[in-house]
Amino acid sequence: MAVVQELIRSENDGTLSFGNYKLSQKSKMADFEHNGDLYKVKTYNKITKLERNGSFLYESVPGTAVFHLEHKENELCFQVTGEETAQITLELEAEKEYEIYKNDELLGKMKTNLGGKLIFSVELSEDKCDLIKVVKL
Secondary structure (H helix, E strand, O other), X not given: OOOOOOXXXXXXXXXXXXXXXXXXXXXXXXXXXXXXXXXXXXXXXXXXXXXXXXXXEEEEEOOOEEEEEEEOOOEEEEEEEOOOOEEEEEEOOOOOEEEEEEOOEEEEEEEOOOOOEEEEEEOOOOOOXXXXXXXXX
């Protein structure tokens, strides 16, 4: 499956793609401007991490490739691929309840902690991209 060779890029549809889980050494890119925000990505086979304006946004262990990340008012959606099951951490609104979907199938409901962290695991396969949608209730 594809990875983001340039580590992070803006897509024609206004979304953001980032991450390269095939790298054996840590790589990073800072001060990437997208829609008025500054992003920083760190990625390799063990972890992929994204920050927006200095604040945590996304992390996966092990590393993943994320395509078409879009953050709307009550929804965060993206496509993700990797070599194995990944633990994904997102920073959202604190103490709010969210529904998590994988390929339009409801995985469950979760509530963020005081810091707004939402942590879940998804089974990934290198030969396909899965659509993840997180919807605030």
